[in-house]
Amino acid sequence: MRRSVAVELFLLRKRASTWILLGIWTTLATFFSYVLPYVDYRNGEASAGPGVVPLEDLVPHSFAGHLSEGFPFFGGVFALMLGVLALGSEYGWGTLRTLLVQRPGRLRMLGAKLLALGAALVPFVLTVFAVGAVSSYAIARGEGAEIDWPSAWLVLRALAAGWLILAAWAALGVVLGVLSRGTSLAIGVGILYALVVEGLISAFADQVSLLQPLVQFFLRANAYSLVAGVGATTSGATGNGPGAFEGPYVAPEQALLVLVAYIAGFLVLTGFALRRRDVT
Amino acid sequence: MDDSLVIETKDLRKRYGERIVAVDRLTMQVRRGEVYGFLGPNGAGKTTTLRMLLGLIRPTSGSARVLGAPPCRPEGLARIGALIETPAFYPFLSGRDNLRVLAGHSGAPESRIADVLEEVELADRAGDKFGSYSLGMKQRLGVAAALLKDPELLILDEPTNGMDAAGMAEMRTFIRSLGRGRRTVLLSSHLMAEVEQICDRVGVIHGGALVGEGTVDELRGRETLWLRVEPLSGAQRLLADFNGIEDVATVDGGLRVATDPSAAAAINRALVEAGIEVSELRPQRASLEHVFLELTAAGNGEA
Numbered sequence: 132m133r134r135s136v137a138v139e140l141f142l143l144r145k146r147a148s149t150w151i152l153l154g155i156w157t158t159l160a161t162f163f164s165y166v167l168p169y170v171d172y173r174n175g176e177a178s179a180g181p182g183v184v185p186l187e188d189l190v191p192h193s194f195a196g197h198l199s200e201g202f203p204f205f206g207g208v209f210a211l212m213l214g215v216l217a218l219g220s221e222y223g224w225g226t227l228r229t230l231l232v233q234r235p236g237r238l239r240m241l242g243a244k245l246l247a248l249g250a251a252l253v254p255f256v257l258t259v260f261a262v263g264a265v266s267s268y269a270i271a272r273g274e275g276a277e278i279d280w281p282s283a284w285l286v287l288r289a290l291a292a293g294w295l296i297l298a299a300w301a302a303l304g305v306v307l308g309v310l311s312r313g314t315s316l317a318i319g320v321g322i323l324y325a326l327v328v329e330g331l332i333s334a335f336a337d338q339v340s341l342l343q344p345l346v347q348f349f350l351r352a353n354a355y356s357l358v359a360g361v362g363a364t365t366s367g368a369t370g371n372g373p374g375a376f377e378g379p380y381v382a383p384e385q386a387l388l389v390l391v392a393y394i395a396g397f398l399v400l401t402g403f404a405l406r407r408r409d410v411t
Numbered sequence: 412m413d414d415s416l417v418i419e420t421k422d423l424r425k426r427y428g429e430r431i432v433a434v435d436r437l438t439m440q441v442r443r444g445e446v447y448g449f450l451g452p453n454g455a456g457k458t459t460t461l462r463m464l465l466g467l468i469r470p471t472s473g474s475a476r477v478l479g480a481p482p483c484r485p486e487g488l489a490r491i492g493a494l495i496e497t498p499a500f501y502p503f504l505s506g507r508d509n510l511r512v513l514a515g516h517s518g519a520p521e522s523r524i525a526d527v528l529e530e531v532e533l534a535d536r537a538g539d540k541f542g543s544y545s546l547g548m549k550q551r552l553g554v555a556a557a558l559l560k561d562p563e564l565l566i567l568d569e570p571t572n573g574m575d576a577a578g579m580a581e582m583r584t585f586i587r588s589l590g591r592g593r594r595t596v597l598l599s600s601h602l603m604a605e606v607e608q609i610c611d612r613v614g615v616i617h618g619g620a621l622v623g624e625g626t627v628d629e630l631r632g633r634e635t636l637w638l639r640v641e642p643l644s645g646a647q648r649l650l651a652d653f654n655g656i657e658d659v660a661t662v663d664g665g666l667r668v669a670t671d672p673s674a675a676a677a678i679n680r681a682l683v684e685a686g687i688e689v690s691e692l693r694p695q696r697a698s699l700e701h702v703f704l705e706l707t708a709a710g711n712g713e714a
Binding site: 134135137138147165224226228229230231234235236239240243288410411 | 438442462465466467468483485488489493494495497498499500501502503504507511512513514515516517518556560662
C-alpha cells in the first residue's frame with residue numbers, strides 16, 4: 132500500500148493540472164483576501180464607510196481567520212476540481228483498467244488515490260496560509276501596525292479546518308468523477324451544485340423558513356460555521372458574490388461532524404460505485 | 412480445477428441490456444504452457460471475454476477461473492500480465508515513469524523496468540513522454556507493462572495493432588519466445604496469419620460463442636489431394652471405387668480426394684490408364700482462413 136500511495140503522489144506531482152490549480156488558488160486567494168481588501172481599505176480610509184475591510188482584518192493577528200473565509204466556497208471549488216481530476220481522468224485516459232489489471236483490488240487502488248489526494252491538499256492549505264501570512268505581514272509593516280501573530284493553536288486549528296473543508300469538496304469531486312466516469316460532466320455538475328443548488332437555496336433561506344433546516348446541512352453552511360470557530364468573521368461571508376452566505380450558522384462541533392459525515396458518505400458511495408461497476 | 416488448466420470458463424455470458432449478447436455461453440480451456448490463440452472477427456466478443464477474465468467486467472452468468480482463482484482476485488492478478496485493447500497510459504509521463512507507476516501498484520521490483528524496456532526494445536525512448544509515442548511504440552510499452560510482474564499468464568489483446576510489417580514480425584517472434592517454457596500466453600487476434608504462426612491451439616469465437624477449438628493442424632484437417640482432370644465425371648466414378656479413398660468431391664472445378672497423399676502416384680497411374688487426362692495433382696490442405704470462414708459462416712447459419 133505504501134508504494135501505491137507513493138506512486139499516486141508521484142502522479143499528482145507530475146500532473147500540470149495540480150500545479151495550475153495550486154497556482155490559481157493561491158493567487159486568487161491572496162488577491163481576494165489581501166490585495167483587493169487592502170486597495171479597498173486604502174481607498175476608503177478617508178471615508179471609513181460601511182463595507183470597507185478594517186485594517187485589523189488584514190494584519191497578522193487575524194490572518195488565520197481571515198484566510199479561512201476563502202475556504203468554504205472558493206477553495207472548495209478548486210478542491211472539487213482536484214478531486215474530479217484525480218479519479219475522473221483515469222476513465223478518460225483509460226488508465227483505470229491498466230491499473231486494475233496490475234494487481235491492486237479496486238478498493239485498495241481507491242484507498243491509495245484518496246490518501247494521495249488527501250496529502251496533496253496539505254500544500255493547498257499551507258501555501259495559501261504561508262502567502263497570506265507574508266501578505267498580512269507586508270500590510271502591517273506598510274501601515275506601521277503592530278505585528279502580533281495569532282497563537283500556534285489557532286493557526287493549527289485553522290489549517291485543520293481548511294484541510295477538512297477542502298477534503299469534503301474534493302471527496303464530492305471524487306464521487307462525481309467516478310459516477311460520471313469522466314471529468315467534464317463531473318466538474319460541471321459540481322460547480323452547478325456549489326453555485327446553484329447551495330448558493331441559491333442558501334440565498335432564499337432567509338425568505339423561506341422551510342429551507343433553513345436544509346441549509347444547515349449544506350457543505351457551505353457547515354464549512355462557514357467551522358471557519359467561524361477559528362476566527363473567520365461572519366461578515367466576510369456576506370455580500371453578493373457566488374460564495375455568499377448569510378447564515379444560519381451551526382455550532383463548530385456540529386459543522387465538524389457534518390463535514391466528516393460528508394467525506395465518509397462520498398467515499399463510501401465512491402467505493403460502492405467503483406466496486407460494482409464494469410470498467411470498460 | 413484441473414491443475415494443468417490456467418484458464419477455464421463455463422457457460423460464460425455477458426449481456427448488455429435486453430438485446431446485446433456480447434459473449435454467449437462461452438466454455439473454453441487454456442492449458443499451462445501453451446500459446447492459445449483467441450481468433451475472431453472484430454466485435455466477436457474477444458475483448459469482452461478477456462475483460463471478464465481480468466475481472467474488469469462482471470459476467471451476466473456462468474463462471475471463470477484464472478490460475479485457480481475467480482477473476483479480479485488480487486492474488487490471481489499478481490500472476491497475470493495483460494494488455495487489453497489500445498494501451499492506456501498517462502500521457503504526461505514518460506514510458507519509464509508509466510512503468511514506475513504500474514510497478515508501484517503491482518509490487519513488481521523497480522529493477523524489472525529496465526529489463527522489460529530492453530525486452531521490447533523501447534529503452535532508447537523510455538524517457539520520452541507517452542503522448543509522443545507512435546502507435547507501435549505504445550503497443551510495445553503495453554507489452555512491457557504486461558511483462559513487469561514476470562507473469563505466469565500473459566493475456567495480449569491484438570498486440571500488433573498499429574505496427575508496420577517489420578514490427579509485426581518482430582512482435583510475433585517475441586510473443587512466440589514468451590510462450591516458451593512455463594509461461595502461458597492467451598493471444599487475442601483477428602489476424603489469421605498471426606494466430607497460425609504463433610499459437611499452439613486456437614479457439615475461434617464468433618457472435619460471442621466459441622465455434623471451433625483445436626490445434627491449427629486439427630482445425631485445418633487432414634491433407635487431401637486435389638486433381639484437375641478431364642473428364643471430371645469419369646474420374647469421379649473411377650476414384651469412388653478406388654482402394655483407400657474415403658471421399659471424392661468436386662471443389663473449385665477439380666476433385667478433392669480424401670486419401671493419404673502418398674497414394675498420389677497410384678491414383679495418377681490409374682487415371683491415366685483409364686484414359687483420363689490429369690493436368691494437375693497436388694496435396695492440399697484447408698487454410699486456417701478457409702476453416703475460419705467456414706466456422707463463422709456456420710455460426711451465421713450460412714452453412
